[in-house]
Amino acid sequence: MKIIVVGTGYVGLVTGACLSDVGAEVVCIDIDQQKIRNLQAGILPIYEPGLEEIVHRNAQKGRLSFGTDIASGIREADAIFIAVGTPEGEDGSADLKYVIAVAEQIGEHLEDYAVIVTKSTVPVGSSVKVKEAISASMARHGRQVPFDVASNPEFLKEGAAINDFMSPDRIVIGVESDRAAKVMEQIYKPFLLNGFRIIFMDIPSAEMTKYAANAMLATRISFMNDIANLCEILGADINQVRSGIGSDPRIGNKFLYAGIGYGGSCFPKDVKALMRTGEQHGHPLKMLEIVEEINEKQKLVLFRKLCRILGTDLTGKRIAVWGLSFKPQTDDMREAPSIETIHALVRAGAEVRAYDPVAMKEAGRHIDQPVTYTEDEYTALEDADALMLLTEWREFRLPDWERVKALMRRPLILDGRNIYNAKELEAQGFVYQCIGVGNQG
Incomplete structure (x- = not known):
């Protein structure tokens, strides 16, 4: 053929x-x-x-x-x-x-x-x-x-x-x-x-299926991020909530992870395109308007947490960033939450040192602010006032925490993907912040 x-x-x-x-x-x-x-x-x-x-x-x-x-x-x-x-x-x-x-x-x-x-x-x-x-x-x-x-x-x-x-x-x-x-x-x-x-x-149904599928997945992500932010206010834990609702077979456990928002080549573009199609045919998709609004706000949730700890003026502060691509196992930087985060950090006066296993070259085409890209994750940590984890690459899951603490100026971890254990890090002297967990110090 x-x-x-x-x-x-x-x-x-x-x-x-x-x-x-x-x-x-x-x-x-x-x-x-x-x-x-x-x-x-x-x-x-x-x-x-x-x-x-x-x-x-x-x-x-x-x-x-x-x-x-x-x-x-x-x-x-x-x-x-x-x-x-x-x-x-x-x-x-x-x-x-x-x-x-x-x-x-x-x-x-x-x-x-x-x-x-x-x-x-x-x-x-x-x-x-x-x-x-x-x-x-x-x-x-x-x-x-x-x-x-x-x-x-x-x-x-x-x-x-x-x-x-x-x-x-x-x-x-x-x-x-x-x-x-x-x-x-x-x-x-x-x-x-x-x-x-x-x-x-039929062909129209096939075309709609693609958009409806991505819009549904984007909706689940924004829903969980919205609930996660409420969990922080009320003292609940989004990880436990996820386990509770994900066990319901009517809901399932996929795309229920709280984080710093979705990016990539599909979800942002397809949500906007489907919204535009609805508008063109006199049927605005109000739910998707909210999905997009939540997602844009969520991209800066880690930055806002950092500012609550270090202040809004980050002049003289060095911030280490682990992960740049919108998700692991790709170098795709399109609509990556790291872009908005790093732009906000630099505008606030911070010095940013970043590492990603494969996306650093591509990141340079999307981030128009001064960033130092390092040869490995530990070099990025030297004299850092905070570490922000933005992409959950496997190699970031089990770092040498003693080495991390020794390299950093201040032992502050902001986990945008909820991959670390709060009790373990706090026991080692770190200040730890993640997404959707109430009563964080």
């Missing part, structure tokens, strides 16, 4: 690599010539555990290749996945200009039947626009070739994307014809051998 994937960002590269790993012949296309040259040389544009190995293996076997010319590979393709970016527009809606540009190229060069699959996260109704763009492009070039469109939203978790693709809990596909359904079923059949299922539905 021959597949074209247009776009070599996070979704496109994972999709192309994983499809090639089960035997499909995949060509990944991108207009960024330097990115393609790097991929041809085995240099990946993103960090994702396990991805580099799959790309190298399948490139060496000739099943996975990279190019910049969509026309050269489209002629024999059974399916063409559109996986380009849909950046957030000024009004919060998803910008479809890149998706439509690809659709127009497909209309210009398609010579035989293929299924055009929107893998990018697109608002409800976008597949209609893709279909219209392809047809209009064909008409301009005096051509008429049969094709189908399909919607196949991705549900990949950064840091676990390979496992999510290879062993999906569900595959959602929106189609308009039996012929398109058969092609999509053939593509995903290798991933269904262990009983994972395809959920076929």
Whole structure:
């Protein structure tokens, strides 16, 4: 089976690599010539555990290749996945200009039947626009070739994307014809051998499913953060509350962790886009407005805790930061809570020394304030007045606390992910603050 994937960002590269790993012949296309040259040389544009190995293996076997010319590979393709970016527009809606540009190229060069699959996260109704763009492009070039469109939203978790693709809990596909359904079923059949299922539905429902899923998860996060802040006021412990409500099978225990808010490429953008869709159709999504408001406020919760202890003027104070990416196992800095936190620290006069296992280079592109990036987590602690844990990387879970205390000027720990034990740290002489636990000193 021959597949074209247009776009070599996070979704496109994972999709192309994983499809090639089960035997499909995949060509990944991108207009960024330097990115393609790097991929041809085995240099990946993103960090994702396990991805580099799959790309190298399948490139060496000739099943996975990279190019910049969509026309050269489209002629024999059974399916063409559109996986380009849909950046957030000024009004919060998803910008479809890149998706439509690809659709127009497909209309210009398609010579035989293929299924055009929107893998990018697109608002409800976008597949209609893709279909219209392809047809209009064909008409301009005096051509008429049969094709189908399909919607196949991705549900990949950064840091676990390979496992999510290879062993999906569900595959959602929106189609308009039996012929398109058969092609999509053939593509995903290798991933269904262990009983994972395809959920076929109409295209608008598939497009909505992606947004509704991310909005629901974002809602759970903001709900728990709001409850956590109330727990602090009332003297309750959000960790115990989480255990209590998570044991209810109607609720479940996923996405119930309090922290410093969500970030990344999906939740912030998709929540805003869904809100904008509601507004455009006269149905404002009031709940999501609150979800977003809570999240933006939560990003600075650790900064506010620090100011209550050290004062609002942090001039002369050195703050160590552990973790920069929006979550562990990725270098993704998009909408990361660390950005807002560090900007606030520097504006208040603090000197910031930060360490992240993989995201420091990427952080420099997102944080426009002076930050010293250190070679390891302990170097960041030298003469620090406080340590702020912002991302729960595994290597931060069991540090040498004696060494930590010896390095710091003041033994103050602010844990934005609730991974440490308060009693243990306080017994060693630390002042410890976390999220959602009342009666903190």
